[in-house]
Every structure is written in C-alpha cells, then in structure tokens.
Amino acid sequence: MGSTSGRARARAAAAVLAAGCFLACTPPTASAAPSQTLLYSVDGGTTWSTNVTAAPGSQILARLWYSNDTDTAPANTSLTMSLPDGYTLVPDTTRTCLSPGSTDPTHPGTEQVCSTDPGQGGPAADSAVWSNGHLTISPTAGLFGQPTDATSGIMPTGKKRYLNLHQCTYTNTSDTLTNYLPHLPWGEAGTNTANTADTLTQCGTPQPGWTLAPSHTQALDLLGRHYLNLHQCSNWSDTTTDTHTNLPATAGTATNTSNTPDTTPTCTQPNNWQPAQSSVKALDLLHNRYLNLHQCTYTHTTGDTHTNTLPTTSWGPTTTHTSNTPTDPAPACGYTPDNWTPTTNTAEPLDTLDTTRGQGYTQFTLTTPHHTQTHTTPQHAFLNGPHTGDPSSSATITIQPALAIPLLNPYTTLLTLLTLLTTKHLHTRKTAHTTNPA
Numbered sequence: 558m559g560s561t562s563g564r565a566r567a568r569a570a571a572a573v574l575a576a577g578c579f580l581a582c583t584p585p586t587a588s589a590a591p592s593q594t595l596l597y598s599v600d601g602g603t604t605w606s607t608n609v610t611a612a613p614g615s616q617i618l619a620r621l622w623y624s625n626d627t628d629t630a631p632a633n634t635s636l637t638m639s640l641p642d643g644y645t646l647v648p649d650t651t652r653t654c655l656s657p658g659s660t661d662p663t664h665p666g667t668e669q670v671c672s673t674d675p676g677q678g679g680p681a682a683d684s685a686v687w688s689n690g691h692l693t694i695s696p697t698a699g700l701f702g703q704p705t706d707a708t709s710g711i712m713p714t715g716k717k718r719y720l721n722l723h724q725c726t727y728t729n730t731s732d733t734l735t736n737y738l739p740h741l742p743w744g745e746a747g748t749n750t751a752n753t754a755d756t757l758t759q760c761g762t763p764q765p766g767w768t769l770a771p772s773h774t775q776a777l778d779l780l781g782r783h784y785l786n787l788h789q790c791s792n793w794s795d796t797t798t799d800t801h802t803n804l805p806a807t808a809g810t811a812t813n814t815s816n817t818p819d820t821t822p823t824c825t826q827p828n829n830w831q832p833a834q835s836s837v838k839a840l841d842l843l844h845n846r847y848l849n850l851h852q853c854t855y856t857h858t859t860g861d862t863h864t865n866t867l868p869t870t871s872w873g874p875t876t877t878h879t880s881n882t883p884t885d886p887a888p889a890c891g892y893t894p895d896n897w898t899p900t901t902n903t904a905e906p907l908d909t910l911d912t913t914r915g916q917g918y919t920q921f922t923l924t925t926p927h928h929t930q931t932h933t934t935p936q937h938a939f940l941n942g943p944h945t946g947d948p949s950s951s952a953t954i955t956i957q958p959a960l961a962i963p964l965l966n967p968y969t970t971l972l973t974l975l976t977l978l979t980t981k982h983l984h985t986r987k988t989a990h991t992t993n994p995a
Contacts, residue, residue, distance in 0.1 A: 809825035
C-alpha cells in the first residue's frame, strides 16, 4: 500500500510540475482585439500617413482603417469621425472596402474589393451617413449586399479567399458516381478552402472495377460575397438506368458566389439525359464561419448510384448548411424512395476563417480650407460597437500656404504683357534708326 501511494504522489507531483512548466515556460499570446487607424493621403492614395501637410483649397483622401483579427464578426458596429471646421466633403466619394492581409495600414496590399466595384452596392449615401459634418457608417455599408445608407452593421471576420470545389467522377461498366468530400471510404475529392485557387482536380484512387472519369474543379471567390449559391444538377439517362450529379459550374451548373441568393437551379442538359433531383441552395457566408458540406450517396437495387449534396432536393435531402460551429461528421440522410438505400453519409466542415485577413476601411475625399497662415488640425476617429473595445485613433493635417500655387491676376498679367511688347517695339525702332540714319 505504501509503495503504491508513493508512486501516486510522485505521478501527481510530476503532473503539477509539468503544468507549472507549461504555464511558466510557454510565452503568452497577445489577445486578439479589433483596432482602428485614421490615415490621410495628399497624393491621390499613393502614400498614406497619420500626419500630412497640404495646400489650402486642395483635396486629400481620408481613410478610417480597421482590423478585425478575432474569430467573431461583431454586429451593430460603426466607424465615426467629424470634419474639422472649414473642411468640406466632396460629395459621393464615401465608400467602404475590404483590404485583406493589409497588416500595415500605411502600406495597404493590392488585394481589395470596394462598395464601388461591380457587384457591390455603390458609394455610401451621403444624406444618411453624414450629418452636419459628422460621419457614422457601417464597415460594410454597400458591401455584401448591405444597404449603402447603413450607419451600423457587421464588421466581418477575415475569410480565406477561395472555396475550391472538386468533383471526382468515377465510372464502371454501367454506372457513374460523383464524390465531393475529402474524407470518404474511397474516391475522395480535394474540396477545400484556401487563399489560392486550385486549377487541377484532386481525386483519390478508385475501388477495383471503377475508373476515374473526366472530373471538375471550380475555385469560388469568397471576397466580398455574401452567398454561396450551390446548384446541384442531376440527370438520368434515356438509354440506361444511370443517374449523374454535377455541382461545379465547370460541369454545367450555375454554382457561384454573389451578393444575391439564387432561388432557381440553372443546369446545362446533356443530350439524351433528363433532369432529376436538380436543386439550388443559397448559403450565407457573411454571418457564418463554416460551410458544412454534406454528401449522401444512395444505391438502387439495380446497382445504380445517386449523390445528393443539398437539403432542397425532392428526396434524399442532406443537411448542408453554414454555421459558426462545425457539423456532425455523419448527420442523417433524408427520406429515400423504395429500392434506394443510403450507402455513404459524410459531412465536411470547411472552415472559411482566416484571422490575418480581417482588414478594411472607409474612405472619402475632403477639401481643405483656405488658411492664409500655417494651421495644424488634430482629428480623431472611432470604431464603436459591442465586442469591439471601442478603439480610437488620431491624426493631423497641416495647412501650409507656401505649398499653394499662386493664381495669376488676369489684368496684371495683360498689363505686364503689353508693357513687354511696347518695350520690345521701341527697342526695335531705336536699333533700326541707329543702323540706317536719315
């Protein structure tokens, strides 16, 4: 008894020591928290700084930059600031942008999407987001299909750039099978989320008796897109009992990412094939972290196989959805008609989060006042909202009259020109008289 008790005490002491070393020896990690920086540019956006010098009456760009390096997307957030006395807003220049990966706001990256880009909502509505020189705007006003007059809204998390959708097609002597997920008993597909677009289809080794047929890949751009519109196009053959399901647009569907949800499936119909089980599902990526893609494969008593991936099919629906938690790896497949049996039931939680890519900004153009003496104006900007910590920042604009280009008085200029011409004319006559005296 004594020996056993001693060994137990020794193991307990070792565990405490190990825990203590872990706590003491592991360097602390900085806690993630949203941040905000106010910046100006006097050269049209080529360079940015928190302190700039400008000429009276010139136009400068102002940018309220934010970074969300957390794994949550706070709602009801606003970027705010006020114009200093004498400064005026250039109308219709206020816009919101995503600038993923720009860890240094003074040197922003080239990867971005703005509310003024095609497919987005347009410039912010000045009458809504500006009031008496004070700006209050949602970080996503005009982006993701959000209203351009939004004064508060979601501050998005960083997202990976692409959903790489792989469809692996296998055939045997009488059947066609399509797979989409990476964790299957065989014939796994390389579907993934990443910051690079896949161009080659990644497919696993087929079972004996099956061969890999032409397969497809679609890299779906997630930047600034609210919805993943998955179109499932299923067909059955006129001449055989075979059914075939397609998901990527490269296989004849209309699968896309967009700021509007699709409600009707769009499919390219092959010759001698009839539509069967075609469907569409608009999946919200803006408010959710995971795409939980679910594949149910069914086998008919004749040996035919059929694959479903969407919850909107007429039979055999799946539980494909988006959420902020990963799905059960094997949720139940839905109702099946007689003579069909589920044979594969797998779900893959595809994580879209990338906390290094949660940057964006609001930008507008302002005109400086006509100060006749050097004048420096401090300015402040704020990020407000639940779970943001309400960070703020400061910057300055110095008006330097010496930088102004002097304007020419037209009357003085004309008088000077006439004087020069008269002087030159008299000089010419005098020279001619001296050369040829009368």
